[in-house]
């Protein structure tokens with residue numbers, strides 16, 4: 001079988017009846033500029049996107065190419081505005097382009113009209129580059145919650161068909177291996193495919209991001225296998241900065257020396273090991289984009 005052939009094991013029916021054989025998991029990338037986001041966090045001020053995001057993204061794209069894997073890129077609108085050619089080349093390689101909003105403002109700090117405008121602007125920017133409809137959304141810092149019906153209504157009104165933002169934490173959300181996919185009701189329905197979690201000791205950890213960077217690979221692999229061994233898929237997420245070819249540096253004038261030092265230490269810890277671990281992950285598990293995995297469910 002062609003490994004890129006769309007498979008549909010992440011629909012509700014399949015989750016109720018676990019798949020036998022290799023499970024197709026979802027690979028997602030939140031495409032944003034690390035320098036811009038940490039600078040804003042440290043100083044409260046905004047700077048332009050750094051070109052470092054291009055180099056780091058290209059490094060990630062090379063790994064996907066080498067392993068023949070297509071992912072979903074949740075692209076921040078201001079990245080699309082600054083580097084449209086980057087978005088065009090990601091799309092040209094066959095990856096799905098979805099939206100991560102425009103300015104990376106968390107949802108509870110936005111009034112409903114501002115959020116609606118963010119989605120409209122970012123979707124319009126992305127569609128003007130790819131000439132293809134944007135149907136997926138991930139909120140900055142997973143800041144969407146099921147009670148934010150105003151946001152879900154805006155997403156549906158702007159043509160979003162699926163969301164991957166609602167953190168499966170707390171007792172309301174069972175681990176990935178036991179969950180079913182809820183449909184968020186907003187007139188038109190949106191499919192919610194939350195980021196996955198696995199239980200480790202007394203903690204619930206996310207499958208990707210800094211958890212993947214900091215955790216020894218054999219342990220992460222074992223936890224991920226517990227999901228696939230039950231016949232269920234997981235959603236993995238990463239960021240381009242995790243593939244930065246050089247150490248991450250806060251831009252000049254990024255606040256007090258000690259805060260800058262702590263930030264750089266935090267994000268550079270075990271950073272250099274990520275590409276090798278990630279390559280191993282792509283070798284041992286099967287992945288595709290949301291759109292590919294959900295083809296049946298979305299009828300796209």
Ligand SMILES: [Zn+2]
Nearest residue numbers: 030032140141
């Ligand atoms: Zn983000």
